[in-house]
Amino acid sequence: MQVGSVNRMVPREVELIGVPANSSGTVDGVARAPAVLRQRGLSAALAGRPGFTDAGDLALPAPQSRRGPSGLLAEEALITMIGRVAGAVRGARGRGRFPVVLGGDCPVMLGALAALQDEQDRPGLLFVDGHEDAWPPLASPTGEAADCELGLALGLFDAALDRRLRGVLPRIRGADVIAIGPRDHDELAAAGVPTLAGRLRALIRPAGFDAVKGAAAAAALPAPWWLHTDLDVLASTELAAVDYPQPGGLTWERLTEITSAALASEGCAGWSVCIYNPDLDPGRQGADEIIGYLSKAIAHADGR
Secondary structure, X not given: OOOOOEOOOOOOOEEEEEEOOOOOOOOOHHHHHHHHXXXXXXXXXXXXXXXXXXXXXXXXXXXXXXXXXXXXXXXXXXXXXXXXXXXXXXXXXXXXXXXXXXXXXXXXXXXXXXXHHHHOOOOEEEEEOOOOOOOOHHXXXXXXXXXXXXXXXXXXXXXXXXXXXXXXXXXXXXXXXXXXXOOOHHHHHHHOOOOOOOOOOEEXXXXXXXXXXXXXXXXXXXXOEEEEEEHHHEOOOOOOXXXXXXXXXXXXXXXXXXXXXXXXXXXEEEEEEEXXXXXXXXXXXXXXXXXXXXXXXXXXXXXX
């Protein structure tokens, strides 16, 4: 895969930032992912890298599991989380480090993009996800911001958003987004929710995964750009510990290939990894697979 020119440079000094957030308005499920992955040895696995820092978890307010004025659950906590992630990413970047943001769920990428927008008005996004995540908040069947974070970043729902939420969101352009892996088109069509196909630089569905190495993903994203990985892009046979599984999906090998190439590319400013639910992984096999994936992708990106 090519997402711009490859930049073989000295190993990045990674800063790990945990975000124990669950946009369902609870403190269990995916909110427990950063702590469980550390318990299983994530920091130890990365500790041998030059300059590695574990910044710990962000302190977040207790969420309220009710819909706010924009139609989303735990809206106050969402607003605070976006601001704190933006500050953490901004700080890491300012120290010359490469932020790896560990969710939690997908809205953490909103804070990361907001931080990049402080540097460059048009940041890019490589969005690797099993869902398009552009449900209108009021139409979302769950009310979770994880149903709609890409739509929020694209400004699709601004007219219906509370001004406080609107004020912390990044604003990116569809032409600056490549999405890889969505396979929820039938669900969207059944619900009458418009697809993002035709509104992004590229949207590559599972049937077009071979095109990831071709022209659809070869056009350079504007730098700096953010890499976002939702682990539900994987097949359930690869990782079952996700809240909203679907048929089909990637293998760990293919996801590692995509991720490593992206991390090694010019302009990649940081990486978010989300949607592991340790409550669905009592034996912690999924946690161990994720740690192996993170370690391998970062090492491969550095040519190690």
